[in-house]
Amino acid sequence: MFVIGGVGVLTRRNAIVIFMSVELMLNAVNLAFVAFSRMHGNLDGQVIAFFVMVVAAAEVVVGLAILTAIFRARRSASVDDANLLKY
Amino acid sequence: MKPGSVLALGMATETQNLAFWVLAVVSVAAALGMVLARRAVHCAVLLAVVMLSLAALYAELGAPFLAFVQIIVYTGAVLMLFLFVLMIVGVNSRDSLVETIRGQRLAAGLVAIGLLVLLALIIGHAAIGPAAPSSAAYSTSNLPGIATLIFTTYVFPFEVTSALLITAALGAMVLAHRERTKPKPTQRELARLRVASGRPAPLPGPGTYAQHNAVDMPALLPDGTPSELSVSPVIIRRIELGIDELPAGPAETGERTGQLEAPHAPGEAQPSERDNSEQHEGAPCS
Numbered sequence: 446m447f448v449i450g451g452v453g454v455l456t457r458r459n460a461i462v463i464f465m466s467v468e469l470m471l472n473a474v475n476l477a478f479v480a481f482s483r484m485h486g487n488l489d490g491q492v493i494a495f496f497v498m499v500v501a502a503a504e505v506v507v508g509l510a511i512l513t514a515i516f517r518a519r520r521s522a523s524v525d526d527a528n529l530l531k532y
Numbered sequence: 533m534k535p536g537s538v539l540a541l542g543m544a545t546e547t548q549n550l551a552f553w554v555l556a557v558v559s560v561a562a563a564l565g566m567v568l569a570r571r572a573v574h575c576a577v578l579l580a581v582v583m584l585s586l587a588a589l590y591a592e593l594g595a596p597f598l599a600f601v602q603i604i605v606y607t608g609a610v611l612m613l614f615l616f617v618l619m620i621v622g623v624n625s626r627d628s629l630v631e632t633i634r635g636q637r638l639a640a641g642l643v644a645i646g647l648l649v650l651l652a653l654i655i656g657h658a659a660i661g662p663a664a665p666s667s668a669a670y671s672t673s674n675l676p677g678i679a680t681l682i683f684t685t686y687v688f689p690f691e692v693t694s695a696l697l698i699t700a701a702l703g704a705m706v707l708a709h710r711e712r713t714k715p716k717p718t719q720r721e722l723a724r725l726r727v728a729s730g731r732p733a734p735l736p737g738p739g740t741y742a743q744h745n746a747v748d749m750p751a752l753l754p755d756g757t758p759s760e761l762s763v764s765p766v767i768i769r770r771i772e773l774g775i776d777e778l779p780a781g782p783a784e785t786g787e788r789t790g791q792l793e794a795p796h797a798p799g800e801a802q803p804s805e806r807d808n809s810e811q812h813e814g815a816p817c818s
Binding site (some may be wrong): 461462464465466468469471472475476479481482483486488489491492494495498499500501502503504505507509510511512513514516517 | 563567572575576579582583586589590592593594595597598601602605606609610613614617618620621656660676678681682685686689693696697699701702703704705707708710
């Protein structure tokens with residue numbers, strides 16, 4: 446699932462879909478954390494997965510706010526058009 | 533241990549295995565569909581499927597707290613945020629399939645296959661022992677255990693997390709804020725603009741109420757011609773993009789209803805005939 450998310454990040458050009466793929470990768474890592482914490486029999490992995498979720502939520506909030514700001518300025522959600530910092 | 537409880541234990545692990553395989557297949561298929569789907573809304577819905585099945589997997593792995601956090605935070609908050617932004621940015625924005633960087637898709641596929649092989653090799657070589665015996669930390673005392681860990685060992689990261697959340701909320705507000713560059717138009721200016729625009733009345737509403745009551749049906753003018761102004765430009769744009777079908781015009785539907793009414797009249801006569809024949813057939817039996 447991490448690999449699928451990576452493919453999504455690399456190939457899609459709509460920035461929202463790229464964010465969704467990043468979420469997918471984070472979820473895959475979370476699942477691995479929980480599974481290994483179950484295997485080792487302690488709860489540290491679950492706590493770390495919880496922190497990952499919180500950080501992911503914050504990241505999505507800021508990322509989508511940046512997206513709306515860019516969309517308002519450029520009327521486009523494609524990553525190729527976001528070259529304001531280039532020149 | 534009684535034999536009954538052994539049997540129940542075996543059935544429980546079998547059910548867990550079955551649930552794991554079903555959920556794994558569903559989540560991986562939905563993730564693949566998410567990456568391959570063309571429209572962003574389909575991606576969001578498939579992502580919801582992935583997250584719900586992951587929540588079920590967490591619950592099955594003995595992490596009920598994380599399962600509920602997953603449902604509330606991801607499926608509830610993050611996905612709704614995605615959908616809101618999709619609606620703001622525009623649902624009908626389609627991904628163009630033109631490659632801007634040459635060979636990007638091929639390179640991405642190669643990298644993905646390489647990563648998959650690498651991960652499979654690492655996991656295959658790792659000595660993964662049997663799972664730890666299911667202790668009380670995975671059933672009843674899961675929540676107290678996590679709370680103890682968060683507020684003792686991980687108390688400093690937890691506090692930093694709160695600072696991060698406040699910063700993120702403030703940053704989102706600042707980024708999404710729009711400065712008003714012009715003063716707000718007064719009511720007098722708005723009224724002047726409206727009269728000067730040549731159409732002081734509001735736009736006609738859609739729908740020909742005799743046969744249809746839909747927003748994609750243009751209203752009929754008094755001379756019988758459909759009014760273009762009565763349909764929302766968003767719907768017209770969607771029809772142009774081929775996302776929605778063009779609704780049948782009022783004239784066509786009139787013919788269709790006429791055709792529907794025509795066979796209806798003989799249709800009423802048929803059931804009575806059938807009733808009569810049934811009665812005739814049924815009479816000798818009784």
